[in-house]
Amino acid sequence: MNQKNSSQTETDIYWNKLFNRIERALGWFFFVTGLIILVSYILYEIVLLLFRDTQLNLVLKFGLIFIIIGFVILIISVIREKMFISKKDKYTEVKQ
Numbered sequence: 001m002n003q004k005n006s007s008q009t010e011t012d013i014y015w016n017k018l019f020n021r022i023e024r025a026l027g028w029f030f031f032v033t034g035l036i037i038l039v040s041y042i043l044y045e046i047v048l049l050l051f052r053d054t055q056l057n058l059v060l061k062f063g064l065i066f067i068i069i070g071f072v073i074l075i076i077s078v079i080r081e082k083m084f085i086s087k088k089d090k091y092t093e094v095k096q
Contacts, residue, residue: 043068
């Protein structure tokens with residue numbers, strides 16, 4: 001039982017240091033930014049490929065473009081929801 005309490009205290013001590021919080025936030029920022037850049041480029045190339053290919057049916061082209069647009073909108077919606085909820089969460093300070 002003491003070991004669990006001491007590990008929680010060590011975790012709190014670790015996260016109370018400014019450098020540790022900045023380091024983690026910076027790592028996530030670069031990771032997510034790189035991921036957004038790569039996914040955006042891939043989706044851009046897929047859309048260009050759909051318009052260049054003359055053998056694909058027009059309905060198939062528009063269907064795939066709508067799927068891509070819907071996917072991007074859903075991802076943005078989930079990210080916005082998580083950010084909104086994390087700002088309004090009244091239980092962030094509660095310890096388990």
